[in-house]
Amino acid sequence: MKSDTSPKIAQRCNDFVIKFANVNGSGSASANELFARAVMRMGVPIAPRNIFPSNIQGMPTWYELRVSGAGWLGRRGGCDLMVAMNPQTWDRDIAEISPGGYLLYDSTKTLPRSRFRSDVVVLGLPFTEMCNNEYSDPRQRLLFKNIMYVGALTALLDMEFAVVERLIAEQYRGKDKLIGANINALKIGYDAAKEALPCPIGLHVERANGVGDKIFINGNNACGLGAVYGGATVAAWYPITPSTPVIEAFSSYCRKYRTDPDNGKARYAVVQAEDELASIGMVIGAAWNGARAFTATSGPGISLMQEFFGLAYFAEVPVVVFDVQRGGPSTGMPTRTQQSDLISCAYASHGDTKHVMLFPEDPYECFTLGAQAFDLAERLQTPVFILLDLDIGMNDSLCKPFDWDDQRRYDRGKVMSAAELEAGKNFGRYLDVDGDGIPWRTIPGTHPTKGAFFSRGTTRNAYAKYSEAGTDYVYNMERLRRKFETAKKLVPEPVVQRAAQPTRYGAIYYGSTSPAMAEAFAQLNEQGIPVDLMRVRAFPFSDTIIDFIAEHDYVFVVEQNESGQLRMLLLTEGEVDPKKLLRVLHYDGTPITASFISGRIAAALDAHKVTPIRKVAS
Amino acid sequence: MTYFAKPKLLRPDTPKNALGYTRRDYEGAISSLCAGCGHDSISAAVVQACFDLDIQPHRVAKLSGIGCSSKTPDYFLGNSHGFNTTHGRMPSVLTGAALANRDLIYLGVSGDGDSASIGIGQFAHAMRRGVDMTYLVENNGVYGLTKGQFSATADKGSKNKRGVVNTDSPIDLVALALQLGATYVARSFSGDKEQLIPLIKGALRHRGPAFIDVISPCVTFNNHAGSTKSYDYVREHNDAVNRLDFILPRDQIEASYAPGELRRVVQHDGSILLLRKVKTDYDPSDRVGAMNHLQERHALGEIVTGLLFVDSASESMHRHLNTVEKPLNQLHDAYLCPGNHALAALNASLR
DSSP, X not given: OOSOSSOOOOOEESEEEEEEEEETTSSHHHHHHHHHHHHHHTTOOEEEEEEOOSOSSSSEEEEEEEXXXXXXXXXXXXXXXXEXXXXXXXXXXXXXXXXXXXXXXXXXXXXXXXGSOTTSEEEEEOHHHHHHHHOOSHHHHHHHHHHHHHHHHHHHTTOOHHHHHHHHHHHTTTOHHHHHXXXXXXXXXXXXXXXXXXXXXSEEOOOOSOOTTOEEEEHHHHHHHHHHHTTOOEEEEOOOTTTHHHHHHHHHHHHHHSBOTXXXXXXXXXXXXXXXXXXXXXXXXXXXXXXXXXXXXXXXXHHHTHHHHHHHHHHTOOOEEEEEEOBOSTTOBTTXXXXXXXXXXXXXXXXXXXXXXXXXOSHHHHXXXXXXHHHHHHHHTSOEEEEEEHHHHHSEEEEOOOOOOTXXXXXXXXXXXXXXXXXXXXXXXXXXXXSSSOOOBOOTTSOSSSSOOEEESSOBOTTSOBOOOHHHHHHHHHHHHHHHHHHHHHSOOOXXXXXXXOOSEEEEEXXXXXXXXXXXXHHHHHTTOOOEEEEOOEESOOHHHHHHHHHSSEEEEEESSSSOHHHHHHHHHHOOOGGGEEEEEOOSSSOOBHHHHHHHHHHHHHHHHHHHHHHHHO | OOOOOOOOOOOTTXXXXXXXXXXXXXXXXXXXXXXXXXXXXXXXXXXXXXXHTTOOGGGEEEEEOSSHHHHGGGGBOTTSEEEEOSTTOHHHHHHHXXXXXXXXXXXXXXXHHIIIIITHHHXXXXXXXXXXXXXXXXXXXXXXXXXXXXXXXXXXXXXXXXXXXXXXXXXOHHHHHHHHTOSEEEEEEXXXXXXXXXXXXXXXXXXXXXXXXXXXXXXXXXXXXXXXXXXXXHHHHEEESEEEEEEOTTSOOOSOOOTTSEEEEEOTTSOEEEEEESSTTOOTTOHHHHHHHHHHHHHXXXXXXXXXXXXXXXXXXXXXXXXXXXXXXXXXXXXXXXXXXXXXXXXXXXX
């Protein structure tokens, strides 16, 4: 604010951030989601984010919902309307409201003036009292309070009551009693707001056409679905936040799509292992034996699995690993987001290893790349890591609807059949017959007398016989390097977006940074700062990535980790001049925002302009 | 080191089994273990058991961890796929393999270091989980490849080659297997193939986790006076509860036994375990009794051997998971991929 002491009251249509401050385990999550879906059903794009603690009940939790008619799905930051339902966090929640914003709170208990701010519009409704009047059961009093504030918001934001009503009816289809009770609570909240508060406030939702055919789902569920479509039959896992829902989704989609209609038997197996070591061990065993198999984990699990990754790499077993990254190192921030496992996955395990990684940007790509990972793993006979993060994994997001080409067949890679063995085809498990570094394999049980081999983590010759001869070792390592070169041609290409005019500046980013980067691109364009964008989707890096860097004088590498891990990989693998790659790093555990990116890039370019003058002066 | 292939010369009168295979067809590469190693006798027993059972060699998958024992799968069943995994992690890899194809026979080979120390967790959970497998521990109480350190199965008070006395309590994998739910539990001695071969046969035809602890003296590091895993000590303290004759369903029982000294257990596939009782009061269907007997005899310094427990109504992991009969690794795309029309319906539910 400049000299004006009374801030302008926010007047915004389809463009604001509303934040719900709740207590974990109080049933608020489903009410908040109901509200978000109602906005979406009115055709207005939304981007929600759960900010939750590593706790089951009692700790503070927030649900931050960005309403963006323009369709920006990255986190915006700031808060135009705070729904403050948690007394524990009252002070910090009040402090967070943008000047001119709004506060909706439970006014049952009178609070001193000093606990409020003069520069926000205060909207109080006695939710607790309303619930106590309506319900006698303590559980109902707690749960319906949430629905009541959704009702009040429906009135305050001038939303269509019928839309929320219909969502409730869909959610509790077949349970008429619950539908009635929820709609009743909704109505109480709605009417109370209409009666006691100035409806609508300056923020409002107007029916629009910004959602189209997009779907609303989180990345973890999409990964589970991708594994179903990718043909995975074995999943072994150990529970860890934030990846647990990947397996829960896989199990649930399998129950739906993979139960034999004739006898109710499962065309899949899910085993909860005793730890991460056992889970990746089972995945390796299943994949060695010809099943498509995967695990899902997070950073600490990746650390525990290191030795086995080396075995899968060296024995050439096609495994798929979903890594839903969280804040590290160590236990780090288990419920916060980061992109900080790139290095530990890229070079996982001792000795000279390198692994294929895929970086989905949203749930749609969690599905497509998740399914593709199984083809890549079997084609390349090596571990493939899908690196998403908590932001993509645990937050529902709008994305393209899922699709599948029914003509597509799984690429099972180079598997020698009993007929080929019988016909006398030369089989050397680690023999590079095709020049692409990828050897042929046989599945156990194929042929009574031909094609058996002994897999091991020790060095062997091309026929899988134990050998520590230097020539055998070097042959094998050179073949593995050729195989990694082949991988470059098979992994998904990067996506490029050019600035409106030719520019010396580029920006490279990946994964969950995508929506914030798209918005930052628009902001920079508005400021007259053209930057070409490249979204990296895989490691190893294709030549187009290295060419993109060569085309520009400076390339910003935008990441959500502290050390610039993608940049490190680009420097090492691409042999790029370090001075060309400028770090833009966001790593406090919250999702990166567009304003952070555009601010850092603009500042860097400003600073860059003055650098030569400083040099002269000193 | 150099890899030796075995010569394939056969005499015309070499015996063949019902499939037309000779014992040689069940052998592997030449062993690189020390001359006289107990492990080689176990490998020979595996070869004999598979030959006798007319098992198609390629229908066995053999898996191991790391150590002397874990090298042995290379020395038998050369026509079977094998996987020498990481230290102590054979059970998980075997579990995964068994998930992928329920039709193969799974043979896990491990040692006392591999299973009782680094791998005790995976050993325990594979037993709990009901994995359909034969799990052999070649138990010598010592780390051979790293030159003679005590392992976790070494008895308290036993001496190493340099005369140092072990002060730590031993882990008895048989006791653990019994407690954790294995449905076929035996102990044997590599120097007693008459006892060992039928026990391996019974295990290979058992449904569910079959565990055999085979005391297998290390001739280089643990075969001296003062060791409780030496040939001499085990022979002197071998306390067999029974002797097993394994009989395939197709075979007639020819031997005659006096009534009262026999116990007959029919397994799920019709194979018969005929137990000649050595201890008349020992009941191999009593899990708790087996655990008690084991502890009592161990306190007296005895090594209890024989088929200690068998559950003829055992189940396996695939039953618990309710998986389809066809192996998961053989399901066609069409059985796995729900297709685009399922996505259309799913998309509609996500708006």
